[in-house]
Amino acid sequence: MSDIEIAELRKLTQFISERFSYDFKDYAMSSFRRRIKRILDLYKLKSVDELIALLDSREGFYEEFVSELTVNVTEMFRDPTFWRVLKEHIIPNIMLNHDKISIWHAGCSSGEEVVSMAIVLDEMGILDKAKIVATDIDRSIIAKAKEARYSMKNIEVHRKNYQRYQGKHALENYYDEIGGEAVMHSRLLQNVSFRKHDLVLGSVFSKFDLVLCRNVMIYFNQTLQNQVLHKIHESLFKYGYLAIGSKESLIWCDIAHKFIVVNNEEKIYKKIKD
CATH class of the missing domain: 3.40.50.150 (Vaccinia Virus protein VP39)
Structure with missing residues (x-):
């Protein structure tokens, strides 16, 4: 898929804010876009609109979405x-x-x-x-x-x-x-x-x-x-x-x-x- 537009990301963060009371709008944009793109690939979704529809309709999907979005590779005694x-x-x-x-x-x-x-x-x-x-x-x-x-x-x-x-x-x-x-x-x-x-x-x-x-x-x-x-x-x-x-x-x-x-x-x- 082509690169995700800023307007699409704004629409997504607005929806999450209204539906789940969580504010992603101040996440670093390049990192947020990269992670959303990964989620679309992972769930074989064609657009941000499809992602919003899934978040709106599927019970428990928001928790999965947050897990994927905030995934953090870590190690014991890192540094x-x-x-x-x-x-x-x-x-x-x-x-x-x-x-x-x-x-x-x-x-x-x-x-x-x-x-x-x-x-x-x-x-x-x-x-x-x-x-x-x-x-x-x-x-x-x-x-x-x-x-x-x-x-x-x-x-x-x-x-x-x-x-x-x-x-x-x-x-x-x-x-x-x-x-x-x-x-x-x-x-x-x-x-x-x-x-x-x-x-x-x-x-x-x-x-x-x-x-x-x-x-x-x-x-x-x-x-x-x-x-x-x-x-x-x-x-x-x-x-x-x-x-x-x-x-x-x-x-x-x-x-x-x-x-x-x-x-x-x-x-x-x-x-x-x-």
């Missing part, structure tokens, strides 16, 4: 040096003044990042002192994250990342292989609360020492990024830390002055003003 900085600097700094730590994974996807965090905390001997909240807009991906079962086909990638992170043990110490899947030990997630939350329209629901919102905002335009960053700023304790993706930045955002850069390489910031 191993980032996890080392967390282990060696950020988490010890938080624990200097606290006997507990609260962490929010905003846009947790299928949970590999949450599992990685649990392993880091476990190896630091403070997993039992952590309260972790993991949220995503997609209900089905949250259900997957809760199960913490990952295909053995991908385990080599996770294992190499863990080795580069310089973990204390072997990754095998943290899962059982069952039916071609690595089933992570349930104790890793005992202090994790998974919930559906919309970063765009959802409210501020708690305060955290550390927020990870990595590789989520690359899909948003500047307006939406600003909205989300305001919400995250409000969700952080003063002197709390924010980690974003390696291709993301706070520099231009209108609350940039309320943060200082702690590690520019790994995109870690510290809130210094309420």
Whole structure:
């Protein structure tokens, strides 16, 4: 099919907003268009109008659509040096003044990042002192994250990342292989609360020492990024830390002055003003 017109995308976002009360209009247009095109190919639809008709008529299709639209390829210990900085600097700094730590994974996807965090905390001997909240807009991906079962086909990638992170043990110490899947030990997630939350329209629901919102905002335009960053700023304790993706930045955002850069390489910031 030919390229999707902006007018068609506007019609689609308008329909979703009215029918499902979700606002996609401020998603980065090139990324949104690419993903919609993939969905049309996947479901063998000839046009955006056909997609709208399907969303309108088929029970449960909207959830499938959101899953496909927000699909996020992720790995355990992705960017191993980032996890080392967390282990060696950020988490010890938080624990200097606290006997507990609260962490929010905003846009947790299928949970590999949450599992990685649990392993880091476990190896630091403070997993039992952590309260972790993991949220995503997609209900089905949250259900997957809760199960913490990952295909053995991908385990080599996770294992190499863990080795580069310089973990204390072997990754095998943290899962059982069952039916071609690595089933992570349930104790890793005992202090994790998974919930559906919309970063765009959802409210501020708690305060955290550390927020990870990595590789989520690359899909948003500047307006939406600003909205989300305001919400995250409000969700952080003063002197709390924010980690974003390696291709993301706070520099231009209108609350940039309320943060200082702690590690520019790994995109870690510290809130210094309420």
